[in-house]
Amino acid sequence: MELKFILVTGASSGIGKEIAVQLSKTNNVVLHGRDLDRLDEVKTLCGSKNQYIVWQQDLNKVDEIETSLTSFILYHKVVIDKIVHCAGYMKMAPLKISSLEVLSKTFNINVISASLLCKVLTQKKANNASLSNIVFISSNISNMGAKGMSAYGASKGAIDTLMRCLAVELAPKIRVNSVLPGAVLTEMTQNIFENVEVKNRMEATYPLGIGEPNDIFQMVNFLLSNHSKWITGQQFTVDGGRSINISG
Numbered sequence: 734m735e736l737k738f739i740l741v742t743g744a745s746s747g748i749g750k751e752i753a754v755q756l757s758k759t760n761n762v763v764l765h766g767r768d769l770d771r772l773d774e775v776k777t778l779c780g781s782k783n784q785y786i787v788w789q790q791d792l793n794k795v796d797e798i799e800t801s802l803t804s805f806i807l808y809h810k811v812v813i814d815k816i817v818h819c820a821g822y823m824k825m826a827p828l829k830i831s832s833l834e835v836l837s838k839t840f841n842i843n844v845i846s847a848s849l850l851c852k853v854l855t856q857k858k859a860n861n862a863s864l865s866n867i868v869f870i871s872s873n874i875s876n877m878g879a880k881g882m883s884a885y886g887a888s889k890g891a892i893d894t895l896m897r898c899l900a901v902e903l904a905p906k907i908r909v910n911s912v913l914p915g916a917v918l919t920e921m922t923q924n925i926f927e928n929v930e931v932k933n934r935m936e937a938t939y940p941l942g943i944g945e946p947n948d949i950f951q952m953v954n955f956l957l958s959n960h961s962k963w964i965t966g967q968q969f970t971v972d973g974g975r976s977i978n979i980s981g
């Protein structure tokens with residue numbers, strides 16, 4: 734019988750790295766990213782009782798994804814029963830300087846790859862139709878608005894609608910949910926937080942302060958577990974109270 738693995742995309746950095754390392758303590762994990770050196774470093778942090786293998790794939794190259802993941806699964810003789818799609822791309826740009834290149838890249842990595850990955854993982858021939866649980870890492874911008882964030886925000890709105898459609902289409906065998914983080918300090922947000930004025934302004938709007946990757950892992954872990962067995966098709970905002978704060 735094939736070993737079961739959880740695939741974590743974007744496992745080389747930030748939130749995905751935390752999720753992969755924490756999950757590796759009790760699960761076999763496929764660590765995904767593009768940079769093998771960064772993924773080797775993540776391996777050193779993973780638990781020793783379970784297995785972890787690396788899948789290297791640029792998710793902007795959407796025409797490669799189905800073949801690449803299918804070959805990877807068949808080569809390693811594993812099945813993937815859960816996926817956390819955490820890989821993400823964010824480029825802040827006002828509409829007047831938006832470009833087809835940034836729009837395509839944002840949607841390729843954040844949305845289209847997620848749909849193609851789920852397609853492969855639900856196939857009998859590729860993955861023995863073993864998939865039972867999907868978690869997408871969206872963003873609290875999915876239900877909000879912000880200047881310079883139209884491409885990224887639209888992609889996160891799209892992944893949440895993909896989540897709801899798949900939740901209906903793939904039930905009852907597969908549960909699908911998304912987690913919507915607020916600001917978490919990672920490589921993606923490093924530039925924003927380096928500006929002390931912006932950092933202070935942002936912190937003031939977060940009743941519980943800025944988040945840590947582990948805050949997101951806790952919700953993901955709940956959704957991957959049987960404790961959430963009657964939950965599908967839902968957005969879970971984890972943002973330290975940012976989205977309910979209407980203080981002036």
Ligand SMILES: NC(=O)c1ccc[n+]([C@@H]2O[C@H](COP(=O)([O-])OP(=O)(O)OC[C@H]3O[C@@H](n4cnc5c(N)ncnc54)[C@H](OP(=O)(O)O)[C@@H]3O)[C@@H](O)[C@H]2O)c1
Binds near residue numbers: 745766768914920
């Ligand atoms: N940090 C926040 O405040 C925040 C808030 C809301 C939502 N999120 C969401 O949380 C998720 C993780 O973000 P993060 O803050 O942890 O960011 P991060 O530290 O920058 O990590 C991004 C991850 O995505 C991967 N990735 C980027 N481009 C890729 C590509 N073309 N192909 C394959 N993988 C690619 C990176 O892998 P490489 O090593 O290959 O670059 C890396 O593992 C994202 O979906 C993001 O939108 C973050």
